Amino acid sequence: MTTPAHMVELRDVSMQFEEKKVLDGFSLKIEPEERVVIMGQSGSGKSTLLRLILGILRPNSGSIFFKQFEITRLRRRKLQQVRRHIGMVYQYSALLSSRNVRDNVALPLEELTDKSRDEIDKIVDEKLELVGMKESKDLLPDELSGGMRKRVALARALVLEPELLLLDEPSAGLDPVIASVIDELIISLSEKSKVTSVTVTHEMESAFRIATRMAMLYQGKIIEEAETEEFKQSKNPVVAQFLSGSTEGPILEGSLDAITKK
């Protein structure tokens, strides 16, 4: 089997939870410095995809590569080393509730590097400044709003200078201004620090702002994959319906009839 030169490659990945098939022969290649946005309905397997790239979940079949490493075959110790090059921002931030903002952001540095406390403080301040959260570093996650938590989660994902950033619904539930701030941050990271990003979302506006390439996940497969402008013009009926938000089309076929009959 050949080792790919892409940043991430998923080859014919299938994933099933009990009876439910989430991914079915899913394939995707992500090049360095790209900002790929994967769109899809809620529950279509978008978050599962990110967990598969991180090696948190193992697929039922298929291979997943991060650079030259085949994630699906790595042993725990190597996988932990590889994960240090990947930053993940969770949909609900997943900050450690017993630690304040500073300690949350400092955690990867304290645990995985030999940096001194002063060096760690400097990096933490720098990253918190980047997301506009420096003033809140002594607060606990419970004392922050959803948007603030997400920004702290982003700062935490960035402290180890990752090559790949995985973002699960980064702007969901945020006000439009904060959503734009986060989107611009993602763009500037890829332009200045050459970070590759994979974002899963169904927030249309945010997706078009961030993406250099977009893909649509439907029924476990990528049914459309194109540059942003091309994606907007897609003739694929599922993509067209998803982008327009219309109730007419293949997405709700069958289930819509059931709803209207009720």
Added chain:
Amino acid sequence: MANAHSPVLVAQGVGQIASNFLREVGSVFWFIMHTFEETLERIQKGRVPFRAASFFRHTERAGVDSVPLAGLVSFFLGLTMALLTGYQLQRFGTERLIPGLVAISFTRELGPLLTGIMLAARIGAAFTAELGTMQVSEEVEAIEAMGIGPLRFLVAPRMLALFLLMPCLSMVSNIAAVFASSLVCKAYFSIAFPYFLDLVKDSLLIRDIITGILKSFLFGLLIAAIACYRGLTVKGGAAGVGTATTSSVVTAITTVIGFDTLYNVIYTTFYPT
């Protein structure tokens, strides 16, 4: 029809329970092994496996904060035991056996067992609820996603804290019970304190103390492992955390009592006196 199948169904049910039980035992065993493995890997790299502050936070909560409970319960039990056995022994004029009886039964058996049960309820439940909540709010997964071993980071300090503090708490329990019985001996059976101490020293063997301490180490490890395992395998949100916490306490108490029995059987086989 149902009756014709009922013996089969019963056998199936028993088989299912037995298979689930063995699976759980195996899982907890591997959980302990993986925690050791992750921690040792970290030590091999020349790094501390977890922060001292995290370890001391758990020792304080599990150990120091449990002293009043362990002391008080053992004190009352020692008091009752000395009083009730004392009246029986007095009929035969052998009340001087009370100090030895309380001292031996507590150091060998009741001290570690009572402390184990109390810690399983007090600290085991707290560990499960804490880790379970972290699990359902994706905090554990986030730790794993950063490349940090969650077993080494979350479980190892808790396990070590309970492992090391359990014998100390057993000692507190033993001393409280013996002290309580000395009060009863003085007040009801006219055994003065110096004589009481002589009787304890005459009856108590070093072997009894070592047995109790070894048991306590084992119980500490088991309670922490079961509590953390249940916490990290929580499924189903807040309700799942509740179910796991109940299950953790029940499993830990049952396991402590079960292992205590097993330990005693093995011990008395090799050292019958």
